[in-house]
Amino acid sequence: DAKTTQPPSMDCAEGRAANLPCNHSTISGNEYVYWYRQIHSQGPQYIIHGLKNNETNEMASLIITEDRKSSTLILPHATLRDTAVYYCIVRSTGANSKLTFGKGITLSVRP
């Protein structure tokens, strides 16, 4: 079972920031937080990951709370092409490094 909970859906206006929340209250000390998205039925696309520090790349920013029990993915300027299902995943390393997908959050970007 997925160790994360996400709201089922949210929407935002094109050009505005999209803030996608995720709860992972049972995360272990050696587990990372990963975000992927899936557009239509394409293969999941890696977005970003982090352990405890905030992270930023060309796609998004990841804000992890100090207690690591929740995080927020930020798309700074959402476009219509960002409409997708976004998955927040807690993942270990080593032999148990599989990804366990939940239901994700469906982000709809409106014009």
Added chain:
Amino acid sequence: NAGVMQNPRHLVRRRGQEARLRCSPMKGHSHVYWYRQLPEEGLKFMVYLQKENIIDESGMPKERFSAEFPKEGPSILRIQQVVRGDSAAYFCASSRDNSNQPQHFGDGTRLSIL
């Protein structure tokens, strides 16, 4: 740098036939993961392989399914005696190692059973 390549993109089989799905990982990646997405459902882990070794097969059905990742060539997911319930999208992902490096996914194989 080519991404994860899966073929075929679409595969149609009749009940009882065999299906072979191929996955070529990204260059420099020696870890391969297979996932299945049934219609209207989420992605489910099936198996994790490193060159010539199965590391975790906890998500593989006990019968008819097998996977390999030989020293040379792509990883193969094999489904024997397919049934209607095997119809799904099968995704392969690869990573450089099993540290915190992310897995990168291919575009999947859509398997349809007649």
